[in-house]
Amino acid sequence: MYAQMVKSEGMKSLEEMSPEERAFQERIDANEKIEPKEWMPEGYRKTLIRQIGQHAHSEIVGQLPEGNWVTRAPTLERKAILLAKVQDEAGHGLYLYSAAETLGVTRDELTEKLLSGDMKYSSIFNYPTLTWADMGAVGWLVDGAAIMNQVPLQRTSYGPYSRAMIRICKEESFHQRQGFAIMMKMANGTPEQKEMAQDALNRFWFPALMMFGPSDADSVHSAQSMAWKIKMNTNDELRQKFVDETVPQAEFLGLTVPDKTLAWNEEKGGYDFAEPDWNEFFEVIKGNGPCNEERLSARQKAWSEGAWFREGLTAYADKAASRRAAAQMAAE
Numbered sequence: 390m391y392a393q394m395v396k397s398e399g400m401k402s403l404e405e406m407s408p409e410e411r412a413f414q415e416r417i418d419a420n421e422k423i424e425p426k427e428w429m430p431e432g433y434r435k436t437l438i439r440q441i442g443q444h445a446h447s448e449i450v451g452q453l454p455e456g457n458w459v460t461r462a463p464t465l466e467r468k469a470i471l472l473a474k475v476q477d478e479a480g481h482g483l484y485l486y487s488a489a490e491t492l493g494v495t496r497d498e499l500t501e502k503l504l505s506g507d508m509k510y511s512s513i514f515n516y517p518t519l520t521w522a523d524m525g526a527v528g529w530l531v532d533g534a535a536i537m538n539q540v541p542l543q544r545t546s547y548g549p550y551s552r553a554m555i556r557i558c559k560e561e562s563f564h565q566r567q568g569f570a571i572m573m574k575m576a577n578g579t580p581e582q583k584e585m586a587q588d589a590l591n592r593f594w595f596p597a598l599m600m601f602g603p604s605d606a607d608s609v610h611s612a613q614s615m616a617w618k619i620k621m622n623t624n625d626e627l628r629q630k631f632v633d634e635t636v637p638q639a640e641f642l643g644l645t646v647p648d649k650t651l652a653w654n655e656e657k658g659g660y661d662f663a664e665p666d667w668n669e670f671f672e673v674i675k676g677n678g679p680c681n682e683e684r685l686s687a688r689q690k691a692w693s694e695g696a697w698f699r700e701g702l703t704a705y706a707d708k709a710a711s712r713r714a715a716a717q718m719a720a721e
């Protein structure tokens with residue numbers, strides 16, 4: 390099975406719920422926010438830890454494909470912008486780990502689960518970034534897909550997660566625009582630059598569509614997550630919205646979406662488009678994508694080489710706490 394079994398099957402109807410569960414569901418249905426110390430069903434807590442944890446890991450691992458280009462950015466200005474973007478992603482990871490910690494799990498525990506392969510991160514970061522145009526495609530398509538998913542999450546039912554999403558979405562919008570700005574430059578540049586932009590779009594289009602998760606028919610968590618308003622839309626709804634917004638942007642760039650079946654469907658008011666190769670998606674999330682090994686080993690190396698630093702920080706915090714305690718005793 391490709392998913393963690395925090396199950397959606399066996400969802401309870403209101404009648405089957407205990408009084409506590411029913412009161413909780415009624416609060417959710419009334420769009421109340423749930424806060425850390427309040428009662429919540431164990432499944433709600435576990436689902437949030439899984440989703441927020443995976444989201445945090447995606448932000449952290451997501452630094453790697455772009456960090457790879459900081460030293461090779463074509464101008465000082467591009468370098469400074471890319472560096473700021475990569476730092477923002479680290480910040481997003483930290484807000485999200487903090488939000489997850491309010492649910493009774495530590496950041497170290499989550500990191501260990503990432504490194505052991507027990508928790509996932511977004512499939513998209515297992516694809517390589519081969520050219521500078523890929524920095525444009527990542528900002529435009531990957532951050533664009535991330536925003537499409539995350540703007541609704543500002544209204545998610547868990548208070549700390551929804552509040553973290555507000556700042557994250559503002560920063561992701563800047564990321565998307567910087568990517569589109571790179572694409573505009575490349576698409577309006579020399580024929581070779583335009584070709585690089587087209588090649589980047591060709592390689593990132595379907596992996597970007599996969600970011601929204603499996604089709605609704607295969608999504609094991611959606612039903613329960615939507616009943617709890619942990620997710621606000623289904624995977625297919627968001628994928629459709631992304632295609633509808635992105636195709637005109639590709640046209641504006643003078644680039645071709647690599648999907649021969651793409652066609653406007655007047656009746657549904659959206660595009661018909663080809664599904665990604667779901668076998669490829671399932672292989673990537675099982676660990677067999679082009680860069681899974683490279684990404685995880687980079688995180689493993691950072692974790693083990695940073696051990697002395699984490700120990701130093703803890704020792705410093707312990708010393709500062711005992712100094713404060715001694716000063717307080719002396720003052721009493």
Ligand code: 3HC
Nearest residue numbers: 392393444447510511512535599600601602608609610611
């Ligand atoms: N990559 C990796 N795993 C994925 C995935 C993807 N693109 N899409 C789905 N999966 C996994 C799920 O995590 C789940 O596995 P698990 O049980 O081991 O966790 C399994 O596939 C089943 O899929 P479901 O549709 O049932 O899972 P969800 O209901 O959790 O939906 C989701 C998946 C839409 C990604 C949802 O978790 C979500 O909205 N998460 C929050 C947003 C997020 O994590 N975004 C990461 C994007 S990258 C990013 O933000 C970085 C930025 O800098 C670009």
